Amino acid sequence: MPAGTGVSVVVPATTANLGPGFDTLGMALTIYDEVTVVTRETPGVSVEVRGVGAGEVATDETNLVAASLIYALETWGVEVPGLDLVATNHIPHGRGVGSSGAAIVAGVVAAKGLVEGIIDVSDDELLRIATEREGHPDNIAPSLFGGLTIAWMTPDGPRSKKLSVHRGVSLLVAIPGESQMSTKLARSLQPETVPHEDAIFNLSRAALLIAALLDSPELLMEATEDRLHQNYRASAMPETSALIGALREKGFAAVVSGAGPSILVLCSDPTQRVDAEALIAEQGSGEWQCHALTVDQRGATVEALPGFAH
Template sequence: MALSFYDSYEAEVVSSGLEISVSGEGVGDILLDESNLIYKSLALVFNKLGKKVPGLKIRCDNNIPHGRGMGSSGAAVAGGIMLAAGLLQDEIEISEQQLLGFATELEGHPDNVAPALFGGLTIAWVEEDGVPRHKKLTVHRGVSPLVLVPPHQMSTKLARSLQPESVPHTDAVFNVSRSALLVAALTQSPELMLAATEDRLHQSYRSSAMPETSALIKKLRAHGHPAVVSGAGPSVLVLEDDPAKRMEAIALVESSFPDWRVLALAVDVKGASLLVQSGSGT
């Protein structure tokens, strides 16, 4: 699901070379050469379409925290692909399906890149022939997301390594039913969100690596707030449907976890946007 919190990227064609600058999140940590994820994404599109990558000046203004389970890598991949689409728009029209295919090849799965590209609530899957697909749904207007961001990071690779190779059949059945219920809660009946966000497949296995996250989720859910791990963590996503409950959740976080950042967001229904300026800037 896409939320109203954004990174922005610019690309300018220059005579030769590659220059990348970064402001905001990731300054000092993000690679500034051809291994940069924005550049890799852009270059993949050019190469797949048989076009030579020009000299570029790329500027990144990052707001999405890194290593927090908020989809920063998916946003970067989507951003790089959209930059390529903008630079090539006078030569080639790139379809939505191509955009998703390029992004999935880089990210490894379509789960994060589909909402980043297309907005809203997306159900994404990969066909048996390896082709990624997505279906965009409309989120109920009563859904009001909160993202609670801790001051510390967590490796997605570490979070995934904590998952067992197999789970009890009863737990798998439990989560299948909750997944179906979650779609209904997000699109039609947000009052079902607390039950729809119950989980037996991943959060408990990762709790030892993010004790504050687990404690915060437990406390919020005990007060009736539908809180879950955001992505691989350690951020927390709360899907409220009542303004008063939303304020109650914010107050609880600010009093119990004062060093956590509270983001009161909306669902973004448009996805990545592209502005092409004259003079080879995108």
């Protein structure tokens, strides 16, 4: 790989689970991180971080974007060159909107861009490599491919299916100003087994949710009911839990976004989204930033930087 090869990557935030679809359903959101990567002759890695995470995250080869890029190149048998990265981040960290998945996807997709014309990297390979880094594909798939995704594991690795959300569905994501939630902590709060009736309950709701998102938004309230994970995690984010309860009591299909503490409200029309935002402003203690978003359809993109060799 010659020095002076440069690529630019744009990768979307995601929301996972969507209520009953634990570790399976995810959706790409119109908030983005941007990363540029340029190879150099001298070895080593430097990372400049702008925006979210500046002064907080690593700026060497242990940075999650850089580490994922290096992991992909090594997996493909490519000698790792010196690397200069600039990460401009807009996705909040530790809020349940897929920041770590987006960082991993950014690194893996940047690696694909750097080896363009040298190695042919398939979508399945990107999903496999990124999932190995993340541990589960529910955030990875929508960040890579956009849209609403169903992700599952097979003996041969992860798989995913991209779907298009009904145009009548509007998204509202409410992000708390300070509170964060570790995905590891959130997972530790769940039991290893659940009652048989709860498993059946979630199977029915997850199936119904696909129908609601694709064809019947009027079913979103029932379709977003969950017994597998949200109740078990409620004690770790009481304000989130209380606000979701208040929203659902008023007829809004509110769920925990990913591991939390952010809230996703799936609205059946834009007017309902405005009403949900007003209720959050009225009842939410602390600072909640509400984002009226749409579903990103493109997923991660990579382009050669103009003026650089490729």
